[in-house]
Amino acid sequence: MRQNISTLKGIDWFTVILYLILVGFGWLNIYAANTDPEVPVFFDMGKEYLKQLVWIGFSMVTIGIIFLTDSKFFVEFSYIFYAFTALLLILVIFLGVEINSAKAWFQVGGMRFQPVELAKVAAALAIARAMSRFQFSFNKLEDIARLALLWVTPILIIILQNDTGSALVYFAFFIPFFREGMTPYILLFGFIAIAVFILTLIIPNYSILLILSAGLFLLMILRKHLKESLIGLAVAGVSYGIGTFIFKTETGETNYDMALITGMIAASLTVGTIALLRQFPKIGVYLLLFWSSVVFAYSTDYIFEEVLSDYQRSRILVLMGLKEDPLGAGYNVNQSKIAIGSGGLTGKGFLQGTQTKFNFVPEQSTDFIFCTVGEEWGFLGTSTVVILFVILLMRLVFLAERQHSDFSRVYGYSVAAIFFFHIAINIGMTIGLAPVIGIPLPFFSYGGSSLWGFTILLFIFLKLDTNRTQLIR
Amino acid sequence: MGNSNRSILIILFFVLIGIIFIIRLFVLQVVDPSYKYSAESNTQRKLTEYPSRGLIYDRFGKLLVSNQAVYDIMIVPREVAPFDTTDFCNVLNISRPELDRAYEEMRRNMRSRRISSFKPSVFIKQVPADQYALFQEKQYKFKGFFGQRRTVRKYEYPHAAHVFGYVAEVNEATMQRDPYYALGDYTGISGIENTYERFLRGRKGARYVMVDVHGREKGSVRGGRIDTTAVAGKNITLTLDIDLQAYGEELMRNKTGSIVAIEPSTGEILAMVSSPGYDPSLLIGRERSRNFPVLSRDSLSPLLNRAIMSAYPPGSTFKMVMGLIGLQENVLRTNTPYSCSGAYHARGLSVGCRHHRSPVDLIPSLAVSCNTYYCIVFRNVLDNPAHGSPKAGIEKWREYLNNFGFGKRLGSDFFNESRGFVPGSGYYDRIYDGRWSSLTVISLAIGQGEILTTPIQMANMTAAIANKGHFYTPHVVKDIENDTIPSRFEERHHTGIDPIHFDPIIEGMEQAIWSETGSTARIARIPGISISGKTGTAQNPHGENHSIFVAFAPKENPQIAIAVYVENAGYGSTFAAPIASLMVEKYLNREIHANRKWLETRMLNIDLINATKH
Incomplete structure (x- = not known):
């Protein structure tokens, strides 16, 4: 006792x-x-x-x-x-x-x-x-x-x-x-992976490569590797120009993707070598992170198209606003937003909800119970719960x-x-x-x-x- | 990075997500009102209650047009479970291809988001009530289907189709013009169904119900306080005498042409026949889609309302107006005779006439229908020195004709009335390059040439003569329940001819039937009825002349004025006069005299359409 x-x-x-x-x-x-x-x-x-x-x-x-x-x-x-x-x-x-x-x-x-x-x-x-x-x-x-x-x-x-x-x-x-x-790098890597995944669906690969390169460049400057980053930039620029020129003369057309990757590889090799010689292990980590992202970005297209099932793909697209489908994949979310939005500031009052009755919102008492809060108790209710x-x-x-x-x-x-x-x-x-x-x-x-x-x-x-x-x- | 720092980072992360959520909720719930509107339409459904259309009666209160129930088979695509399609087809009496078509259309509409899979939409239209009863018995087998009651027209008589017009679903243009209409509503397309749509349609009601996501009703909104009940359309009484109308259609069977009969004292149309016609029941609901193309392809144009839409030269029936203008213009004296040698000759031009006694003055000129007489009158009108030139003369002449209702729409109940045509100086200036005289246009004198009039205009002219100088716009609506008929039907129109001038004209028309010394329409004599009339023959460049007769009766206090056109039937006396007289007799006596039964039988049996075809 x-x-x-x-x-x-x-x-x-x-x-x-x-x-x-x-x-x-x-x-x-x-x-x-x-x-x-x-x-x-x-x-x-x-x-x-x-x-x-x-x-x-x-x-x-x-x-x-x-x-x-x-x-x-x-x-x-x-x-x-x-x-x-x-x-x-x-x-x-x-x-x-x-x-x-x-x-x-x-x-x-x-x-x-x-x-x-x-x-x-x-x-x-x-x-x-x-x-x-x-x-x-x-x-x-x-x-x-x-x-x-x-x-x-x-x-x-x-x-x-x-x-x-x-x-x-x-x-x-x-x-x-x-x-x-x-190590926080695992989390960082995870966030970058998610960001890259979303970006690959929205913008072309070419732009992602540029964004990643810019990110790497800024990271190295912030970590006080100004000299190395400038060297990398210079090498990248030169090899980009040469790459473009060679591709153009060989194939008669401009392939910016390939030229950009050529530049990035050349720059990475140069900067990597400097890091190895002068023992800057962090630069190695950055480069690893960078290249993982690049590979990830290119594999995302493949994953998205080949690995994910149809409904997963459409759920992701709907979520990101890339696809309007109020009666299909977006149905749940759309109905849910209507229900919550209809609550207004103070809500319709306890038991006065209409959207969360009558099965408009699927799974309304399980996964979408928050809609009832939103509809009947309004913004005051939802913000209080949050x-x-x-x-x-x-x-x-x-x-x-x-x-x-x-x-x-x-x-x-x-x-x-x-x-x-x-x-x-x-x-x-x-x-x-x-x-x-x-x-x-x-x-x-x-x-x-x-x-x-x-x-x-x-x-x-x-x-x-x-x-x-x-x-x- | 120390571990305690990390705990702060974690807390900051939690708080950050919380703040993002609250901002998002604020936008969703307070800032953006669009979701509120979506919610309204999400749960409340407006169900339309369709009113029944106003009934239509004839002038004696006989029911002409009523309503019958049909059922639209509705579908809620999401709720449909696999069902026995053969059984479905049998029960609804539709063929397999029809079902497939309906299904395909539904799929198309769903793809284009015109209909929702959650909400009911029409699947099969207008299933007759008895068929629907069969469906109802087996409805439990067809999940996702149900019937919605609609009403369509029911015609008590197979007559007067042109007057009624027909009812069909509204089109896009009508919906845009009048916000009252929604997809699937019915509206009058032609005839009085169209003209008096505003009264006949009634008012739709609305029932607001709460529905769940499957469109199932969950009770009324706000206890039904905002619901409105449907108001039935107003009943309309027509001026038609359905028995006379039916008789007219019988007489005109197997003939092309038309009859318009008017009560002179009011302008009320007693009968309006256009032949060939059709049974109005052919254009009800589902039947229409099958029958309309057949009717519209028919070479005899049964859909055409000849009474108001066909314009012909008036021929000799025009001579009364010519005489009246001459009298009013003071260029003609009743007693001045003109001699006729069987033709009118002037400057190398001649207008033929028939052989008759000569000379004639005004009254016998109508009885014998002397062309020469009216050529002189016409030239006197046009070349009247008071006007200075034939151009001014013809304009004066034209003004009189307009006053009689020629060359313009009379303004009856029908929007698709033809104007007919009355040529003026401008028209002839264009044709003859300004070089023309009264002689150039002499054929107008006897109602031939460029002048065109419709049967309703001729009936109206006859009514104006019967009234000795005035008329009321011909109309078919007599009374609208709890409402008034358009005021234009109560306006008295003056022809501009003094009443005194009508006496010799009417006398002439009477003589045309009753004179023992040269009447042109002896056949129109009705025992005991003082009928006056005039024959006419409209020259038809495309074939046999059209037979025309106008008449009114009795002479004192006229009850009926009538115009009869029988196309390609030759002289006015051969077909139009007998038919007109039978109509008059039927209307005034309600039966045909035994002495004239032979005439009735002959007229009913004559087949001009098939006779001319081969």
Whole structure:
């Protein structure tokens, strides 16, 4: 009993109250999205809001159990838990039901359960444990390999389920990786890759080469390699001219792409040689980054046309405004924007929404629940929700930073990162800022396993936080 | 980079995304109003309630045109499930190619975004009610299809098609001109359906319903307070006597030509026949697309309303007006006789006449229809020293004709009335290079040459004579429910001829039928009815002359004035006069005298169309 009292005292009530507000507000919106204004029947077990109420109760019980559990248990059992969820992920491929072409759900009676929600918790625990090993370092190949294995295994299984959206969530772990000392170049490279990918779809390759070259040039000047960058520019210019001339005399036509690449290769070789001789390893990294981008840009066309499926391609094009298709691929997003936009400043009022009733917005109580918020509560409602989420994320980072044990800190960052990824993608997709990836909005989207999973994810961290002054290992 | 710095970077990143989202939401929800409008049309659907068109009655209150229900088979493409196409075709009585065509058209419209796969649109038009009953029984088999009630016309008599005109879907131009119309609405295309469209169409109603994304109704908007009910069109009573109209069409069967009968005291058109005609039921709804091309390709032009659109030379029926102008111009005295030797000769030119007693003064000149007499009158009018020149003379002459309603549209209910043609000095100056005299245009004296008049103009002229100097614009609308007929139909038009001058003219017309010493239209005598009339023969350069007869009766208090044209039928007395007299008799006595039954039978049975064809 004494331990219980001390636990209650150490609980971060700020986060708990935030959680309760979000869950409560979320449920109101599921209720609204689900209520037929013509027939306001409350008690109908087939209704999603009642099922959700059961899951909320179930979550409360789970919170109690988590607080009664010793923090050390989560560390000790993290790998076993991880293995267990990995097994569930595999089993669901064979035993699950298929929804929206993904085999990601177990179905028992009227209840569905998505093991990936639990798998995220397990992955966070396992990764936290791996990274809290004595003298863990991103410079040790063994540590990186273990981490990579823990990270990539669930992704591969989830992709086999054909649930790409959930697999993408694992990219959230790059935030704790970054916090724990992973080189920022990986993130930088990732951003450049995304930017290049988008650019290749919009502008010709020729322009991308120029932009990348300019970027490299500026980066080297900023890093105080003015001399090298000027030499590179000069070499590039000369070989570009020669290249153009040779191509013209050989083939009778001007090929700017080829001339540009000739210039870039010549410049890179010159600057690379100087870097090698004078031992500027950073220049080598820049050159590597640069050439990776170039190769990536040229392979993107191929990937986009040959690797991606039709609907993925059109979703990306619609998102980037390159394709207008209000009744096709853009239908969801367009309807969602109409619903949110129709809310105005103050919204139409609770239960007064029209767009999110009658199935105008597909998946309105699950992936597109934010539309109901937007329509019925207006800009005041949506901005409040966004602000509440940002406060939650900041609070989680703050809590993580005050942990004495590495395990708790890494886990805390993982929790914040997973929440962040879900929030950013989900809200981003409803307002047309992110591609349509079917992942739920924490605490808002209808779905028992997601609410339960997010609750476990959060409250394990709050439990760990009650022991923040101890070293849990 | 220290790890604590990184935690700040991470927080900044979270906050940055949050700010971007809030800005985006602000733009979406507060700044940009376009999404609000989209939402309105997204959930509220305006359903049109189609009114039934006004009914049409004849002058005695007999129902002529009513409405019948048909059903448009609507489709919501998204909801269609695979179905038995053979069964579908059988139930709707359509052929497989028709179904394929409808399907292809739907696909085309979907591709061009004219229709939505979520919203209902017309798939098969105007299925008759009995056919629709079959469909309804099996409707559960055809998901995504349902029927929408429309009304189309129903004609109680197979007559008066030209008067009614027809109803069809509005075209793009009409929709642009009048915002009342929307795609798929019906409108009157010709006849009174067109002229009185504004009254007949009624007012569409609108029902606003909430619909879900599948277009399923989810109840009314704001409790139905903004809904409007459809208002049925106003009923219209026509001046037609449908029995007389039917009789006229029977008499004209197998003949080309037309009949216009007018009540002189009001200008009300009692019958307007154009032959060959057609059964108005041929142009109802789906039937129209099949029958219209056949009718419009027919060499006898059954769609043409000859009564108002065909212009012929008036021939001898023009002599009354000629005489009246002479009297009014004071260049003719009733008792001055002119001799006729069987032709009018002047400066090497001659206008033929028939042999009759000579000399004649005004009254017998009409009875015997003397050409010489009117050539003299005409020249006296044109060469009247009071005007100074034949140019001024012909303009004066033309002015009288305009006052009689010639050379211009009378302004009846029909927009496509022909003007006819009355030549003036300008016209002859152009033709003869300014060098012409009254003799050059002498054929006008006997209603030949360049002058052209329509049957309705001739009937109107006869009514003006019956009225002794004035007429009311001929019209077919007698009464509009809860509304007034156009005021122009109540205006009295004066011919500019003093009433006193009409007495000898009417006397002459009476003699033309009843004189024992040389009447041209003895055949038009009706026992017990004081009918007056005049024969005419319009020269037709393309073939046999047209037979014309104008008449009115009774002499005192005239009830009916009539003009009959029978194309390519020779002299006025042979066909036009008997038909006109039968019409007059039918109208005034409601039956044909036993002594004249033979004439009726002969007229009904004569087939001029097929006789001339081979």
